[in-house]
Amino acid sequence: MTEVDIFFTHTIVGQAMSIEMGRPMDRTSAQGESTGLQAGLFSGHFSLPQVWKEWCLILGAYPYAGLPRRRPGRFRRWLERHALLLAAGGMIMLLSTTTLLVVVIWFPNMLSLSWLLPGSPIGPKL
Amino acid sequence: MAPQDVLTIDPVAMNVVNRVCAGSQLNGEQLYKGGLLVQGEVKGALDVRGCLIVWGGGLVSGRIKVWGDLYLFGQLGLDDQPDSTTTLECMGTAYISNTGVSRAALFAHRIRMYDGAQLHGPFKTLKGYMGLPELHEVAPS
Numbered sequence: 001m002t003e004v005d006i007f008f009t010h011t012i013v014g015q016a017m018s019i020e021m022g023r024p025m026d027r028t029s030a031q032g033e034s035t036g037l038q039a040g041l042f043s044g045h046f047s048l049p050q051v052w053k054e055w056c057l058i059l060g061a062y063p064y065a066g067l068p069r070r071r072p073g074r075f076r077r078w079l080e081r082h083a084l085l086l087a088a089g090g091m092i093m094l095l096s097t098t099t100l101l102v103v104v105i106w107f108p109n110m111l112s113l114s115w116l117l118p119g120s121p122i123g124p125k126l
Numbered sequence: 127m128a129p130q131d132v133l134t135i136d137p138v139a140m141n142v143v144n145r146v147c148a149g150s151q152l153n154g155e156q157l158y159k160g161g162l163l164v165q166g167e168v169k170g171a172l173d174v175r176g177c178l179i180v181w182g183g184g185l186v187s188g189r190i191k192v193w194g195d196l197y198l199f200g201q202l203g204l205d206d207q208p209d210s211t212t213t214l215e216c217m218g219t220a221y222i223s224n225t226g227v228s229r230a231a232l233f234a235h236r237i238r239m240y241d242g243a244q245l246h247g248p249f250k251t252l253k254g255y256m257g258l259p260e261l262h263e264v265a266p267s
Contacts (some may be wrong), residue, residue, distance in 0.1 A: 016137065019132065019199070020224075021223045022225075071130040
């Protein structure tokens with residue numbers, strides 16, 4: 001599919017989206033499948049069975065388009081909703097730590113607590 | 127209580143290059159090279175060389191052959207006709223979501239249903255050899 005095809009596909013059909021399927025009526029049916037590698041006798045094509053695909057989906061290492069996956073839990077949905085906020089917080093903490101380290105290295109006297117000791121101009125009076 | 131499943135529909139990854147919009151009505155013999163997203167009404171003889179997605183509010187009836195998977199969120203078959211009037215042959219997996227309604231004779235390699243799905247017509251599992259192309263047909267790439 002060329003870039004032009006992708007553009008028109010996105011324009012006409014739409015962008016990728018997620019939709020809820022509901023609760024599976026029989027989840028145990030997937031457990032009865034073969035857990036080995038599936039190979040086509042005529043085409044020679046081989047692939048992982050459904051059970052392993054779902055396991056790969058959990059790792060996020062497999063493109064899950066077209067394959068129903070378990071809906072993420074409440075905590076993971078909260079993490080996904082606040083991903084930008086968490087990332088921004090992480091960046092701020094990283095920058096703060098870097099700044100603090102630079103200050104400590106370049107201006108070691110600035111963070112010295114000696115001015116709080118007795119006898120210093122603003123320290124407690126003896 | 128079992129957790130719900132979510133489905134990510136990526137038109138590019140799933141090669142869904144055809145779409146029948148809501149409010150559209152198509153009738154007759156139709157061939158789609160690639161997946162098809164139906165949000166309107168499609169009737170007649172359909173040959174979908176990819177996956178078929180029937181959106182909520184969408185309606186598909188007639189003689190349908192799907193080479194890929196079927197995702198049913200809307201309705202399959204008409205209300206005022208017998209269940210055997212509409213037949214759907216799916217070479218992949220038929221996913222019938224909690225909003226899907228099937229009033230057709232459904233033949234699929236595998237089926238996966240979700241709570242709330244309505245399956246009125248008969249269902250039959252396809253054998254492996256039925257997935258092979260016939261002499262006058264070309265397997266989808």
